[in-house]
Amino acid sequence: MTDDRKISVTEDELHAYVDGELPAERRADVEAWLAAHPEEAERVQSWRTMAELLHARYDAIAQEPVPKRLEIERLVRRPRQWIYGAAAAALVAFVAGGATGWVAHGAASKPSVFQAFTVDALDAHRLYVVEVRHPVEVPGNERAHLQAWLTKRCGWTVFAPDLEASGLKLVGGRLLPGPNGPASFLMYEGASGERFTIYTAKTESGETQMRYATTDKDSALFWTDRGVGYVVSGGGDRDRLTKVARAVYDQAEKNGI
16 A cells, blocks of 8 residues: 555555554654555554454453463364363353353363353454454455365364344454364454454263353353254343344354355
8 A cells, every 4th residue: 555655555554553663753644644544544444443452342352361271372272171161150050951060160160061161162253353463364245165174174164154134244263272173263242342252162062941140241052953053152231142143043044054
């Protein structure tokens, strides 16, 4: 991208400018370029607004250490060894078909399918929703490639549902480790900056009804269908989360996934 003064400004520099990471000697050039391109300046301002919203909500979470299950060496280790203790206990409560129970297992107890999926999904959700520049590996504008890549790597049909009716746009996705192998991770974003994620992985469990889990400011809905476990994660608004999860479920059923 260039202006009349032949100042070359890259997309990465614009993101660095928003993040406060742009070298001081380039700042004046970028600001001059933005002054000459009001549409781009408006786009950059929207990024800054979104970043401020995300930081206000998630900065405390971002300061937490990366969960060991998401450390890079564990991404390539098969089979993985999992430790669930305190993380599993952090899932405060869940509701399944009208019955209510408490998740509180010691480190030595074997995690349920519900625990295995929701702990991993919520950890990933909390880790990546705070990212502004690199929340995903493959962007949402490459939906076909994203679906084909995740399908090939995961071993089942990965489908990125259209959630425009829910006010959510596909940000993109990435590959993650799951309880029994690879997992797909899709991220969606609303106009206000709210983000929802869809985590799926293989499971030997049969079909289950939706179960609700919450930890701190985030919550999740889990279910399994056709040998695949799903977790839709978002903020603490359970009604909003339920509507999004229902849209995901309905489209998966419609597509025979």
